[in-house]
Amino acid sequence: MRPILWLLGVLLIALPARAETTEIRIAQQTSIAFLQFNVMKHLGLIEKHATALGLPPVTVAYATFNGPDAMNDALLSGAVDIVSGGPPGLLVVWSKTWGSAQEVRGVGGLAQLHFLLNTRNPNVHTIRDFTASDRIAMPAVKVAAQSVLLEMAAAKEWGDAAYEKLDPLTLAMAPSDATLGLLSGGGNFNSAFTIPPFQEMQLKDPAVHTVFDSRDLLGPATASYAWATKKFHDGNPKVFLAVVNAMKEASDFIMTHKKETVAFYLEDTHAKVDPALIQQIMDDPATVYSVTPLASAKWADFMFRVGRNKVNAKSWKDMFWQEIWDLQGS
Numbered sequence: 001m002r003p004i005l006w007l008l009g010v011l012l013i014a015l016p017a018r019a020e021t022t023e024i025r026i027a028q029q030t031s032i033a034f035l036q037f038n039v040m041k042h043l044g045l046i047e048k049h050a051t052a053l054g055l056p057p058v059t060v061a062y063a064t065f066n067g068p069d070a071m072n073d074a075l076l077s078g079a080v081d082i083v084s085g086g087p088p089g090l091l092v093v094w095s096k097t098w099g100s101a102q103e104v105r106g107v108g109g110l111a112q113l114h115f116l117l118n119t120r121n122p123n124v125h126t127i128r129d130f131t132a133s134d135r136i137a138m139p140a141v142k143v144a145a146q147s148v149l150l151e152m153a154a155a156k157e158w159g160d161a162a163y164e165k166l167d168p169l170t171l172a173m174a175p176s177d178a179t180l181g182l183l184s185g186g187g188n189f190n191s192a193f194t195i196p197p198f199q200e201m202q203l204k205d206p207a208v209h210t211v212f213d214s215r216d217l218l219g220p221a222t223a224s225y226a227w228a229t230k231k232f233h234d235g236n237p238k239v240f241l242a243v244v245n246a247m248k249e250a251s252d253f254i255m256t257h258k259k260e261t262v263a264f265y266l267e268d269t270h271a272k273v274d275p276a277l278i279q280q281i282m283d284d285p286a287t288v289y290s291v292t293p294l295a296s297a298k299w300a301d302f303m304f305r306v307g308r309n310k311v312n313a314k315s316w317k318d319m320f321w322q323e324i325w326d327l328q329g330s
Contacts, residue, residue: 020236022058024243027065027074027083030269031195032278033111033224034084035289036250037062038264043253045246052245053238067140068092075229076102082243084110084226086145087299093227094319095309103230106320107240108247108291109222109329113281115146116199117212119191120182124211127153127166135189136170137178144172145223146193149214152302156217163306182208196281197273215286221295233321244323247291254289258282292327293320 024046028037040046041062050058063080065071068089074080075093083089093104117127117136124130127150138146147170155163173181175194181187183205191211192202202208214221226247233240254261262275262282281287293316300313313319316329 020055020239021081021232022056024058024060024082024239025080026060026062027071027080028062029066029084030064030271031224032197032265032281033086033113033195035254035261035265036110036226036247037084038268039250039253039261040246041268042264043250045249046242049242049245049249050239053242055238055242058239058242068143072104075104075227078231081232082107082226082228084224086224087222087296088143088145088148088303090225090227091296091300091303091309091319092143095303095311097229098311101230104227105230105233106293106296107226107228108244108320108324109293109296110224110226110247110251110289110291111222112220112286112288112290112294113196113223114221114286115149115193115195115214115223116203116210117146117150117191117193118182118199118202118208119211120185120205120207120209121190124191127157127212129211130166130169130191132169134169134191136166136191136193137173137181137187137189138170138193139172139175139195141170141172142167146195148299148303148308149217150193150212151306153212153217155302155306160306197277200277200281201273218295218298220286220288221298222290222293225293225296228321240321241323244291251289251291254282291324293324293329295330296320297330 028034046060047058068085071083072093075083090106097103138144141147150166151163154165158165175198178192178194179198179202182192182202258279262278297316303309304312317325
């Protein structure tokens with residue numbers, strides 16, 4: 001038996017370690033909340049940082065998805081490696097997979113942006129003023145960040161038991177369509193809870209005003225994240241670190257090269273948006289592109305309190321992989 005055990009030991013030592021992946025598949029959405037991916041694509045930042053870590057050449061594929069459900073399905077099926085979206089998209093899949101072989105956690109934050117609930121109803125000045133005759137268009141009902149924010153605002157106003165009080169007023173609509181409808185005044189809704197730069201476009205009409213600003217509820221907060229599975233994280237430690245390093249460099253680039261970043265975004269998305277408006281939003285001191293996640297614990301606390309999630313995060317670090325634990329997150 002001893003010679004056999006000795007031979008097995010020699011074979012195990014001789015076997016090379018399992019190679020990390022050389023193909024990285026990233027899912028993103030077409031919003032200025034995900035500009036790091038546009039920069040990473042154009043500048044080849046993941047490839048650059050993979051080489052710096054001694055990895056063989058890697059290829060990076062970027063795919064565009066609409067909404068968190070399709071992305072999370074693709075992530076859990078192994079069709080993509082890293083996805084992105086708003087806080088609810090991350091927190092729902094994190095809670096569902098917590099402690100399992102398919103566990104999902106955040107890679108890092110992307111953009112610190114705020115969301116505006118705008119209306120053309122002159123009688124609505126706070127969320128208390130909405131009546132059964134009002135309708136609020138938003139990207140998705142119940143699952144979008146705007147939907148959860150409205151529930152958080154309702155819980156603050158009327159208590160946790162009434163967090164769904166305004167849900168019957170909501171309807172799903174793409175931000176571009178919601179903006180056109182709100183500006184025309186001819187749709188079946190009179191309010192819109194969308195995203196930059198559409199919310200700013202709406203306010204160019206003097207008949208439109210803001211009812212609610214997410215900053216009043218959350219303070220400085222990260223509006224978009226990237227996340228990945230335990231399988232990808234644990235199986236590709238250097239590749240994962242290359243992604244994190246690329247996200248950090250892309251964040252720094254955005255903050256110092258805004259004009260170039262806008263050009264990358266418009267080239268990739270073909271969005272019919274005034275570049276000056278996008279840069280105006282980016283020039284707002286409250287708009288920050290950073291891997292550091294802010295206010296994630298506030299989202300997680302609310303979703304746990306009202307039963308939307310079954311796992312209670314004791315710290316923001318519970319929701320993110322350890323490569324960013326040295327940051328001053330919240």
